[in-house]
Amino acid sequence: MEIISNPQELQTLCLMLRSEGKKIGLVPTMGYFHEGHLSLMDAARKQCDVLIVSLFVNPTQFGENEDLDAYPHDMERDSILAEEHGVDILFAPVRDDMYFDNHSTWVEVPDLAANLCGKSRPIHFRGVATVVTKLFMTAQPHVAVFGQKDWQQLAVIKRMVRDLNIPVDVQGHEIVREDSGLALSSRNVYLTEEEKAVAPNIQKGLQKMRDQVAAGESDAAKLKQDLAAFYAAAIPGSIIDYIEIVHPENINILKKVEDSALCAVALQVGKARLIDNLLIKV
Template structure:
């Protein structure tokens, strides 16, 4: 496995290797990331995992400075799954001067997580396009836990005619249902014990949709109240169509999404609901 830090070296490697998949990450890798790296091998002959904590997607009062940087440990894990390249550029390599041009996502970027993290998806889309331009992958893999991010990246690739196939990896969970996240490490022991409630609450909504309930607002408010009673500060609980538009009445394929703070840690999760479950 090669560890590459410069754009020039990355491009030289890419010029010598065809059929490449990339897994963009911010490092501090967990089994969710590793599962994407394994899955990438099924889509391409060569696999790049990028590791970069992107300042463009953090707000002024967010956790950029304390986000874990664990490059050595990350590389050890990636060697075990036969990753070809870890691309880990420094900030001044990607941003030799302040970024002047940005990808402006559509209105969806200002809803759900975007309503609470202004500019977040602008920063995500911009850095992802930079990595696509540098590495020229055929395929890119993103976790489904970041459902809104996945939708925005797919839309960007379609609208800008970027020749990259976007593949979603299923959310990987701990035994108690908590979606794996690098931010889970910020949770105290009592918070970690409470954290699975987010997934449990989404499952309650899924079960009620399956019985035919269609008062989406009531379901969202009840879920938010349940979390609040147990000490969560809820950003949103939302029931949407799979394309993240607001659901209409009647049966369809839904996704139930939530973001909430437990102590100082913001957690997100989602569950897809098939139309067959609502019959």
């Protein structure tokens, strides 16, 4: 496995690889790999000749008072894991090589970023869309794989690629969970033992909502109210950022669950902001 930090060096190499007919796969990450990241690598590995994983904690998607400085990292461990999962190139740039001091160009998908995480983190998806565009331009991938835990992010990137005619096949990969049902996240390391014991109730609450819909409840306000009450009892001390039921493609808020709907939640549990979702099909 080769480790490259310079964007121009990677771009030159990838343009050459494309000219040779090689199919390039990309898995963008912020590092501190867990089984979720590794499953994305495995899925991409099956589809490409050259697998690139980017490892870059993107500062432009963090707002004030968020955990940019505290975000977990372990380059040595990540390098070993990446190589074990068939990664050919680990792209690990530094901030100054990704963003010039007078950087002033941004990519935004405002319609899909208005709700959910975009509402409480107003600059987040501007940063995500911009850095992913830069990664696509640098790595020149044919296919890129993202996790569905960040469903809204995946929707934003798919729309961005469609609207800008970027020739990348953007794929979503199912959420990987601990045996308890807790969605894997690099931020899970922030949880205390007590918090980790109750955090799986995030997914259990979503499953209860799905059961309510299966039993005939379709009013979104009622479903969200019941889920909020469940979280208050089952995850004491947690703070709900949002509980929403949205259209899975355009992320518009739904008043009734009449067809496919995505229930997405974000909760602050101790120091960790945890997100999860469940696709409900009527």
